[in-house]
Amino acid sequence: AKDLVARFLDAHPDGGWLNPSLTADLLGCYSLPLTTSVWAPDEHGMVLAARSMRQLGHEGKIALKAYWPGQVHKSDVGAVYLGPGDDASVRSTFRDFENRFGERLAGVVVQPMAAPGTELFAGIVQDQVFGPLTVFGLGGTATDLLDDRTARLTPLTENDLHTMTTELRCAPLLFGYHGHPAVDLTAVQDLLARLSRLADDVPQLAEADLNPVIATPDALLCVDARVRLE
Ligand code: ADP
Ligand code: MG
Structure with missing residues (x-):
């Protein structure tokens, strides 16, 4: 991951968005579950x-x-x-x-095409004072509309992972709600932990957006990811 980032910043000293293939390579270093592209x-x-x-x-x-x-x-x-x-x-x-x-x-x-499931959002943003924050919430095209999200400073603790996935207003959707199947919560927590690890290892990561991560009872699949380096 560090090699990839160094090579990109050599070629683009002002930083910028990674193309889809470099995005997949970088996120792949942390085994984040991207769909085949x-x-x-x-x-x-x-x-x-x-x-x-x-x-x-x-x-x-x-x-x-x-x-x-x-x-x-x-x-x-x-x-x-x-x-x-x-x-x-x-x-x-x-x-x-x-x-x-x-x-x-x-x-x-x-x-x-991914099988239908609950659309989640996971990302990294940089706080000028505190450094990288891992953000999690309900995803898909309604992310901004619903604005149901939570954030923690990296590195994430076990307690952060637990509270992040339980305190959202939409949390019942994760646990199973009115015919809406429960998602694999352990896999969601694992994804957040890996993403925060990436942010810790790579301080040049200015922004990352995984939206949506489509969650079904036994799998997670991210079908849209963007990463910006600085
Ligand atoms: P953007 O967020 O830039 O509008 P996306 O790639 O996230 O574009 O696509 C928009 C929506 O289309 C997603 O939120 C998801 O509902 C659906 N979608 C995109 N790619 C797939 C896919 N491979 N399988 C299933 N649904 C998808
Ligand atoms: Mg998207």
Whole structure:
């Protein structure tokens, strides 16, 4: 992780957002549960990637995400396609991305569709005085709307991990609520511990966002991650 960060900052002395593949490499150093992603630079690459990803996807579906450096909310601008992975749908999505984003479009991230679950958010922010904070809450596109989150200074203690996952207003969703299945709480705590460890090891980590981490009763899968170094 330290090597990767040093190499990136050599090439980008002012820092910046890691591209999807470096993001996966850095988070992979801490075994954070990222979904499989394939980078496709053009339409042909996208069709080929979609053919292999749809076999892994829930109900044969895939996610296609238009990528350019520095993007924020992809779904707000129509940069996320979720649906069948047949060649025709993939080609028409590529043309749609090209029309919409033109020159800005650097390539497309192709992923298998994850099985549905509870969407969580986990991240790192830097406090000017106290250093890295690990943030946790309800995720997905409604994160800002619901604003149900909690934060602790790193390194996280066992007690932090327990209270972070029990004090949210939405905590009943984690324990099982009205037909909504419980999530694997130990896996959630493990993810938060690994993320805080990354923030401790890498002081150049300015910001990290894992949103959503899709939680089911027996697994966690992050389908969207962003990391900024400084
Ligand atoms: P952004 O947060 O930039 O709008 P995301 O990649 O998080 O873009 O996608 C938006 C939403 O689409 C997610 O919150 C999630 O509900 C859904 N989504 C994205 N990728 C997948 C995937 N691989 N499997 C299932 N759902 C996904
Ligand atoms: Mg997201």
